[in-house]
Amino acid sequence: MSAPVFILDFGAQYSQLIARRVREMGVYCELLPYDTPWASIAGRNPGAVILSGGPESTLAPDALDIDAGYLTSGVPLLGICYGMQLIAKRLGAELVKLDHAEYGPADVRISAQKNALFEGLGPTLRVWMSHGDSVTVLPPGFEALASTDRCAVAAMGDATRRIYGVQFHPEVVHTESGTELLRRFVREIAGMPNDWRMDSFVETAIADIQANVGSANVLCALSGGVDSAVAATLVARAIGTQLTCVFVDHGLLRKDEAEQVVVAFRDVLHLNVIVVDAKQRFLEKLAGVDDPERKRIIIGHEFIAVFEEESKKIPNVGFLVQGTLYPDVIESKTPQSKAGHKIKSHHNVGGLPERMNLTLVEPLRALFKDEVRELGRVLGLPEHIVARQPFPGPGLAVRIIGDITPDRLHVVREADAIVRDEIDHATLSPHPWQYFAVLTPVKSVGVMGDGRTYANLVAVRAITSEDGMTADWARLPHDLLARISTRIVNEVPGVNRVAYDITSKPPATVEWE
Numbered sequence: 112m113s114a115p116v117f118i119l120d121f122g123a124q125y126s127q128l129i130a131r132r133v134r135e136m137g138v139y140c141e142l143l144p145y146d147t148p149w150a151s152i153a154g155r156n157p158g159a160v161i162l163s164g165g166p167e168s169t170l171a172p173d174a175l176d177i178d179a180g181y182l183t184s185g186v187p188l189l190g191i192c193y194g195m196q197l198i199a200k201r202l203g204a205e206l207v208k209l210d211h212a213e214y215g216p217a218d219v220r221i222s223a224q225k226n227a228l229f230e231g232l233g234p235t236l237r238v239w240m241s242h243g244d245s246v247t248v249l250p251p252g253f254e255a256l257a258s259t260d261r262c263a264v265a266a267m268g269d270a271t272r273r274i275y276g277v278q279f280h281p282e283v284v285h286t287e288s289g290t291e292l293l294r295r296f297v298r299e300i301a302g303m304p305n306d307w308r309m310d311s312f313v314e315t316a317i318a319d320i321q322a323n324v325g326s327a328n329v330l331c332a333l334s335g336g337v338d339s340a341v342a343a344t345l346v347a348r349a350i351g352t353q354l355t356c357v358f359v360d361h362g363l364l365r366k367d368e369a370e371q372v373v374v375a376f377r378d379v380l381h382l383n384v385i386v387v388d389a390k391q392r393f394l395e396k397l398a399g400v401d402d403p404e405r406k407r408i409i410i411g412h413e414f415i416a417v418f419e420e421e422s423k424k425i426p427n428v429g430f431l432v433q434g435t436l437y438p439d440v441i442e443s444k445t446p447q448s449k450a451g452h453k454i455k456s457h458h459n460v461g462g463l464p465e466r467m468n469l470t471l472v473e474p475l476r477a478l479f480k481d482e483v484r485e486l487g488r489v490l491g492l493p494e495h496i497v498a499r500q501p502f503p504g505p506g507l508a509v510r511i512i513g514d515i516t517p518d519r520l521h522v523v524r525e526a527d528a529i530v531r532d533e534i535d536h537a538t539l540s541p542h543p544w545q546y547f548a549v550l551t552p553v554k555s556v557g558v559m560g561d562g563r564t565y566a567n568l569v570a571v572r573a574i575t576s577e578d579g580m581t582a583d584w585a586r587l588p589h590d591l592l593a594r595i596s597t598r599i600v601n602e603v604p605g606v607n608r609v610a611y612d613i614t615s616k617p618p619a620t621v622e623w624e
């Protein structure tokens with residue numbers, strides 16, 4: 112694999128999108144904090160550097176800045192929005208604050224037709240703008256490449272030094288020819304080959320894992336989710352039986368899920384899997400607990416306790432595999448990441464490495480979610496694991512509002528199986544991102560077979576989303592909803608009413624607890 116493209120992140124909402132676009136061209140890239148010193152990456156022989164946009168103004172006294180090394184390194188540079196203004200400012204331009212900021216669609220007129228970035232793209236492009244400052248006097252050596260009614264320099268370039276800037280956002284879909292502009296910069300101006308492929312990723316990752324782990328034993332907490340499944344499979348390819356996967360069945364899984372996970376990993380992929388039946392233990396700890404946060408905390412603690420007990424039985428363990436993804440890595444590094452309010456205590460194995468003195472192996476750290484799915488397919492994982500919808504760590508516990516009992520678990524599990532079965536078999540566009548049943552604590556009166564019933568209310572939740580951070584309720588066809596409702600009431604004992612959740616996130620969350 113050739114040299115990477117680095118993206119310096121100044122906190123734009125779209126920074127990850129730039130990384131995606133570059134990867135989609137078959138070029139490997141990494142997103143780094145804006146203040147990464149040039150010296151720390153120079154040794155990796157960068158092929159190009161892209162400076163992202165950001166919410167701040169370069170005219171502010173404490174404006175975010177870059178290491179001067181980038182500007183003198185000779186590496187091709189592309190600044191987007193804030194990134195362009197910063198390059199301009201650092202190389203001697205003049206900038207002003209606009210009387211009226213320019214947000215949303217704008218038509219840019221291309222003034223330099225003989226230019227590697229814009230040549231042949233037509234006299235105007237409809238682009239997406241989001242800025243309050245503008246370059247008025249270009250830095251020495253630069254020419255203006257495009258303008259709008261409000262912004263005299265909507266793009267600039269110095270072909271000799273291969274330094275370019277665009278005031279608009281080529282990475283968003285609303286910008287006409289945006290992907291093509293990025294492609295021209297990366298592939299033609301910077302001359303990067305398109306050699307980023309999953310197969311080459313697998314080879315490099317396997318070699319890295321082998322070098323890193325040596326002869327030590329490695330543990331992995333398998334949840335059945337896509338990330339841990341792919342991470343475990345990749346590590347097993349590298350070190351075979353040195354890897355032991357521990358699958359804790361906490362009894363809060365969906366219908367037939369534990370069996371499916373065991374079959375897939377032990378029988379099909381031949382991974383070394385220890386299954387711990389901890390159903391009773393979790394149920395006892397959760398008895399009488401109806402507070403959502405307490406449920407989550409109990410499950411998290413108990414999970415760690417069970418995992419620790421099992422892993423003590425394996426000698427010479429030095430490493431723990433985690434399915435950390437690229438967005439999780441970036442989250443904790445960008446200038447935007449702030450402590451924020453705690454909404455829910457998410458269940459993960461975060462506390463384990465320190466407690467057990469283990470070093471982390473995170474082979475998916477460079478990948479986005481859909482790249483992880485692609486990797487899973489390349490590694491031969493079954494489609495029902497690779498295409499799995501997200502499922503929370505605390506499982507069905509957060510889909511039973513109120514007390515968790517074996518009977519209530521049975522109700523929500525059966526109702527959930529019906530919701531999934533019906534939606535999985537429907538042709539929907541877009542297909543909902545996540546869909547499930549919730550058992551509410553509400554009982555209501557009904558009539559069945561001429562007799563009165565007083566039974567449970569089940570809620571159905573189906574959402575569209577890209578990442579679970581925001582979501583909208585899925586506009587499911589009425590006849591599909593009718594089938595789901597009829598089947599739940601007829602097939603699940605103890606349910607006489609079904610409601611559909613029509614709340615987006617925010618203000619609601621995806622899960623009810």
Ligand code: XMP
Binds near residue numbers: 459502616619
């Ligand atoms: P919320 O309910 O926070 O859910 O809007 C957003 C997404 O996260 C999933 N979720 C979890 N995932 N551990 C997880 O691994 C958890 O504790 C957890 N809680 C919620 C939820 O299913 C949705 O996809």
